[in-house]
Amino acid sequence: MSEPAGEGKLFSFPDVDGLRRLHREKARNMVSKLMSAREAIDRFVHDGDYLGVGGFGTNRIPTALLHEVVRQRKKKLGFAGHTSTHDFQILVGGDCLDRVDCAYVVGLEARGLSANARRAFESGRIEATEWSNAALAWRYKAAAMGLPFLPARVMLGTDTYRYSAAKTIACPFTGETLLALPALAPDVALIHVHRCDEFGNAQIDGITVADLDLARAAKRVILSTEYLVPNDQIRERPHCTAIPYFLVDGVVVQRYGGYPGNMPYEYFSDEEHLKEWLKVEQDPGELEAFLQKYLYGLPDFQSYLELKGGEERMLQLRAEELLENRREGV
Amino acid sequence: MSEPAGEGKLFSFPDVDGLRRLHREKARNMVSKLMSAREAIDRFVHDGDYLGVGGFGTNRIPTALLHEVVRQRKKKLGFAGHTSTHDFQILVGGDCLDRVDCAYVVGLEARGLSANARRAFESGRIEATEWSNAALAWRYKAAAMGLPFLPARVMLGTDTYRYSAAKTIACPFTGETLLALPALAPDVALIHVHRCDEFGNAQIDGITVADLDLARAAKRVILSTEYLVPNDQIRERPHCTAIPYFLVDGVVVQRYGGYPGNMPYEYFSDEEHLKEWLKVEQDPGELEAFLQKYLYGLPDFQSYLELKGGEERMLQLRAEELLENRREGV
């Protein structure tokens, strides 16, 4: 019943016993992990690492951390592209990636396609392996569960399977053909949250996408956070903790750290700026100038926010998020 | 590498395609499901059904629903015994069970062993299959994920495995031996929650044990709830919804519905009454009189609460839960 294994390259082998040893070594002391984005990326992201990014493309993405990856010119990174949109655009803009597990890449949903990201694939510069969104989410899940693989019922019979690195197995109970998804444990996870304490105990409001599993799957975790809160506040409602401190290596406090993406309950996406980004990508020269202006030429993310209109613009986006400037449809 | 399959009986075959058809038929209308415990148990629990019970033995257990199962003299039920303690004691007291997936049964943790539950096993009256706590939680998880099985790394090499209905498989990626746990989809789940709306959208404070997966695994779900809240309140914080309405068949409002167990943030367990229960079980005649007094002879759970001291006793247990009558240790 089982099909040949997918032909795609497996960028991250599910060596659960190796991961166990690594997790065993990791310190569990509750110490402050507050640091700048610069320090966090410098210390925890190395050339060649495999990255996992939280949120959903333009929603609750760790933009401040992603900019810093580009600014520090990290190279040859691997990447898990599950509905990666603006996050992907940034990293490809910085030419940081050389291999990508693709579920959704090169697009920005209804906004259109990233010309620059397309060039990266069409030139063969980025090596790709295919998956689906659920497949990548379940691959994180497998690693978060401490398992080498998880079964699933998707991708079967398609070219998405053929160019993946998945396999098929027969269910030991029912005999039916199932997909087998290898665990995915990124070297580093970058996740933006609503609030956390200095140790890295974090809360997320709204959808969590795949971030609970991503934080548990990754070898190292860097959080950026809108708000820094005291540990007491976390302990008030322990069932609201999305990510516990002992998974976290660095905590970067950055208000509006998900801009120009949408941060639920905080600010809406800056569609104008996202459109601008898509537009300049049509021409490599224009893109280079654009990145120089907004990224390489700036010392930090805060300067980017200033350049994009600072607090005034952020308050507009906040009003939009809170539906203050439009009637309620329902 | 793989061992022979466990010799235990598989009480619930993981027929995922059959479960899919069943879920397809289930109505998804947002209608009021408010009803009495009597109606809920009468309509949704049938002789021979397989039950899953939420909470953790003496913590956030659906006592009001369990009493009603006994009062209606439901028979030949199957049961998932993952740290089942007082919940198990009640059902065995009513001689409701004829088969049990055992991870933790017949004990009440440090309080001692249930003489009556032990007799039920030692006489051979209940057919048993062995598992571990995690195994049963993951079996729910498999069903909640829509999968026929999940791999795991427990039970291997032991008699717990030998007398289970698990199997072993080789990991398709690493080759290592893994446990294969068949999905467990109970016919009915009984779960006690802090608050829910009339449709069954429920919130749980504190640990969730295996209840999120249990609710998603079960064919039918009956909730009992401390508080009934308007749907608006659920929609205020949609990331706090533990169980969405479309999984739920019946909603029973019962303040103190987890008594004599502990309901986090609401009331502590009534250790005296639990001790009394353990004591009378030493003698079958005494137990019969005890059950007559507290269960069969009463029309409903409210009468049981009255008999046990009513609001006054409940307020004592509330003070104990809120640590109002002892110094804070930390």
Added chain:
Amino acid sequence: MAEYTQMEMMICAAARQLEDGRTVVVGTGAPCAAAMLAQRLWAPNLMILFEAGGIGPLLPTMPISVGDSRTFHRAILAGSMNEIMEMCQRGLVDYTFLGAGQIDMHGNINSTMVGQDYRKPKVRFPGSGGANDLASLCWRTIVMTPQDTRRFVPKVDFVTTPGYLAGKGAREAAGLPPGTGPYKVITDLGIIGYPQESCRMEVESLHAGVTADTVRERTGFPMLFKEPLAETPPPTGEELRVLREEVDPYRYVIGR
């Protein structure tokens, strides 16, 4: 009769596929408009889900992303992608809407690449996203797409998302859940179904003013036509009013 655009016709035709008390995973744009329209007119208990984690929102406006705040605004539950995908895998989701870069007669969809060499695509598209998952797991897949020979091709360059694969029985043979598969294709020309026996596209109705010949011209494989062939009822005044005034007052979708 009111004037209407092709997009409005497509949205109304799509909305009419959705019954009350059922569940649908939608994306942004036209599918979301269709689900909102159905909800407002005859399916108040239609539950809308978004793959990023939103379940049963009270949509205040059309979302821009399937993961933006609107997708879980005053929702029943704001969860994870796994929550949604596992609901689909459990069989709880009736409908899903997809678009199509290329589609063949069995409803197989390509949204990954144009070209013959996966390692060096002529054109790279986003890939599956959640499309493969939703089309594998939801009971009925509805595709909304303009109809032309560039899209309706004899053979897709890459099967991103399963339709009926090689034909009847092929999904089940591959291990996909029985009873699932393509249901309708809603185009600017008409409504296409898949008869059980053949699992192959057959036009069920043409929109007003469209001829079978136009359909043939704009399809890259031999298209079948049901007999007798119906005309799609045009949008009603009430459908258009609700669509224009309540569902999409800013003309995000119908203004395209």
Added chain:
Amino acid sequence: MAEYTQMEMMICAAARQLEDGRTVVVGTGAPCAAAMLAQRLWAPNLMILFEAGGIGPLLPTMPISVGDSRTFHRAILAGSMNEIMEMCQRGLVDYTFLGAGQIDMHGNINSTMVGQDYRKPKVRFPGSGGANDLASLCWRTIVMTPQDTRRFVPKVDFVTTPGYLAGKGAREAAGLPPGTGPYKVITDLGIIGYPQESCRMEVESLHAGVTADTVRERTGFPMLFKEPLAETPPPTGEELRVLREEVDPYRYVIGR
């Protein structure tokens, strides 16, 4: 020197196994007291977990159940049983404490039944609970138990929970994660370890006043003794003070 009970000796000996900055899954009673004692004296960063879902609570008092409110009182995280078990499976948990109805020289534990016929046990006990999981997945398993020939048997009636199974290498051969296994047994007589080469019990130290002969008399299999055999340092004044005044002021455990 202060007077102390055997239970106090056991709790102090157990506490000393726990280092700062490590993780331990505990049950109620003596193991919980040991972890709290270590936390207060030398391991402020020892993180305590309970299998029902509590992570890092500020324990206001000894819990009665491993799932009661105390186990997640002002905790870092109040989650699910899977959250804990999956942490263990990922290799994040260093220590676990278990009790034992019967235990053999390789640390295999029976908490399921006495008798030879599983279908009709002479005595039925609770079964694994989380013990099998924790002993399979945590790096080091510590057993706390009174020592007598009823418990320390040549062959357990039922291997509920894996020790080293048939001996060195057997855990790995069965598929259990490499590098895990029994670490110490803390009894009322002494502290027992498992030398790497044999994976078989060997007494490392005897509590004050206990002789090797007593240990032999109260063990149902030939016990090995390390040479030279140490004496367990008795509880210090500070250990006893903190244990009695802060950890268990109501004498729930030490009063037994």
